[in-house]
Amino acid sequence: MKLLSAILPVVALVAATGQVEARNCRKGLVYCGSTLRSIATGTNYDPVMAATGHADNNDLFDCTDDDGNIRWVTYCYNGCVDSGRETNDYCRP
Incomplete structure (x- = not known):
């Protein structure tokens, strides 16, 4: 019971604040499909990518x-490189 009473305030705080770590893609940046999936706390990118007709981890978007909308750019035949936060991802040469 003590554990439950300790957990409930934390659950209430998270519920009150909504999406604590919500992240969408950032306008003007380019992302690998795998990167979009890894940051997908604000937007579930699987159906968004599928709507473009491209949903592979090696697709570049x-x-x-800043609302999480994307457009397909190309497929990275040699693999897509996640270059880190706030930096454009790119196709491996």
């Missing part, structure tokens, strides 16, 4: 706005 342009983030068109």
Whole structure:
């Protein structure tokens, strides 16, 4: 019972704040499909990528706005490189 009473305030805080670590893509940056999936706490990118007709981890996407909308750019035949936060991902040469 003590554990439950300790957990409930934390659950209530998370529920009150909504998406604690919500992240969408950032407008103007380019992302690998795998990167979009890894940051997908604000937007579930699987159906968003599927809607473009491309849903592979090696697909490259342009983030068109800060609401998480994307457009397909190209497929990276040699693999897609996650270059880190706030930096464009790219196709391996």
